[in-house]
Amino acid sequence: MAAIERVAVVGSGTMGRQIAIQIARGGVPVALYDLDSGALGRAATAQRDFVAGFVANGTLAAAEAAPLLARIRYDAELGAAVRDADLIIEAVPEQVALKRQIFAALDEHASDGAILATNSSSLRVSLLEDATARPERCANFHFYIPVWDNPMVEVGGGTRTDPAALDALDAFARRIGLLPLRVLRESTGFIFNRVWRAIKKEVLAVADGGIASFEDIDRAWMIHYRTPKGPFGKMDEIGLDVVQAIEEVYAAESGDPADRPPPILTARVARGDLGQKSGRGFYAYPDPAWAAPDFLTPEATPEATPEATPEATSGGTPGGAATGDEDRPGAERTTNDDEEAR
Numbered sequence: 275m276a277a278i279e280r281v282a283v284v285g286s287g288t289m290g291r292q293i294a295i296q297i298a299r300g301g302v303p304v305a306l307y308d309l310d311s312g313a314l315g316r317a318a319t320a321q322r323d324f325v326a327g328f329v330a331n332g333t334l335a336a337a338e339a340a341p342l343l344a345r346i347r348y349d350a351e352l353g354a355a356v357r358d359a360d361l362i363i364e365a366v367p368e369q370v371a372l373k374r375q376i377f378a379a380l381d382e383h384a385s386d387g388a389i390l391a392t393n394s395s396s397l398r399v400s401l402l403e404d405a406t407a408r409p410e411r412c413a414n415f416h417f418y419i420p421v422w423d424n425p426m427v428e429v430g431g432g433t434r435t436d437p438a439a440l441d442a443l444d445a446f447a448r449r450i451g452l453l454p455l456r457v458l459r460e461s462t463g464f465i466f467n468r469v470w471r472a473i474k475k476e477v478l479a480v481a482d483g484g485i486a487s488f489e490d491i492d493r494a495w496m497i498h499y500r501t502p503k504g505p506f507g508k509m510d511e512i513g514l515d516v517v518q519a520i521e522e523v524y525a526a527e528s529g530d531p532a533d534r535p536p537p538i539l540t541a542r543v544a545r546g547d548l549g550q551k552s553g554r555g556f557y558a559y560p561d562p563a564w565a566a567p568d569f570l571t572p573e574a575t576p577e578a579t580p581e582a583t584p585e586a587t588s589g590g591t592p593g594g595a596a597t598g599d600e601d602r603p604g605a606e607r608t609t610n611d612d613e614e615a616r
């Protein structure tokens with residue numbers, strides 16, 4: 275199979291714009307397409323900021339910034355974006371029907387030899403491959419956010435993927451500075467996202483059940499694993515709508531109501547608090563509480579951020595005065611869950 279020399283990325287949101295940067299940084303020309311031309315403009319602005327950040331932190335020579343950005347082409351027409359690509363990576367929202375529609379359209383516009391890959395966080399490519407006439411060239415190619423700080427990508431095939439296509443993806447991943455992790459057998463969530471999903475599900479249940487504030491869960495995580503942010507800060511970075519959509523995939527697959535995303539998540543998504551990208555999620559941005567110098571300081575006496583109102587809680591005892599249980603941990607919480615902890 276020919277080497278991958280040109281790439282197109284479909285969807286220029288949180289992930290598509292980062293994937294395009296990583297590819298361009300690896301010296302490969304990349305076209306970025308989005309249905310929403312406004313999104314393309316926002317992606318271009320964000321990409322300039324990312325690149326300026328690489329220069330500022332010394333990971334990119336100043337002289338390389340302009341050539342890197344020049345390798346990214348913005349196309350408002352799908353056919354034009356993908357026509358000359360050897361690899362097309364879709365990064366549109368996590369819905370099977372939408373991704374199938376995209377795969378079918380890509381099949382129509384792409385060259386015969388092109389590999390069609392999905393950056394889906396959870397969906398097995400075998401759910402998409404038969405939307406095309408080239409299942410042997412369909413694959414999962416799953417990146418992690420931020421792409422440059424998580425130099426790994428999961429590579430996996432569907433029921434008929436040609437091993438040579440997976441080898442080509444492995445080689446391409448290495449070329450752009452990412453370690454390919456091979457998914458040996460198809461599995462919803464692949465490798466690390468299965469593990470991360472177990473963590474997400476549990477921390478959401480603990481907070482939704484009123485057992486602890488999400489900040490304290492993050493504090494425990496950050497102290498124990500020495501990470502700069504905890505699982506709730508990470509979900510804000512991913513996008514709470516994206517997290518919700520992924521949880522819906524698992525719930526649809528298992529049919530178990532316990533797998534449904536809990537109100538602590540769905541209530542935020544319903545009111546447009548999508549995380550970092552909307553300025554508010556579990557935390558408020560651009561200066562989230564988890565990044566404050568005193569977030570983990572024993573001397574600080576933070577007020578716990580209240581969690582669920584009774585109607586927004588799926589399990590446990592909701593925080594707040596309604597129970598009259600003043601001695602219960604968290605009983606001092608108010609019902610205004612928009613307040614930051616400090």
Ligand SMILES: NC(=O)c1ccc[n+]([C@@H]2O[C@H](COP(=O)([O-])OP(=O)(O)OC[C@H]3O[C@@H](n4cnc5c(N)ncnc54)[C@H](O)[C@@H]3O)[C@@H](O)[C@H]2O)c1
Pocket residue numbers: 284285286287288289290307308309310313364365366367368369376393394395396416417418419511512513516520
């Ligand atoms: N956010 C993350 O941390 C993360 C990490 C790995 C994988 N993913 C996966 O990547 C995919 C995209 O996630 P995201 O966070 O970038 O979402 P996003 O909502 O930030 O971006 C999606 C983009 O797709 C565009 N889009 C919607 N319909 C389209 C269409 N028909 N044609 C072209 N563009 C279209 C939207 O305009 C938007 O710009 C999802 O499958 C998600 O599960 C996300």
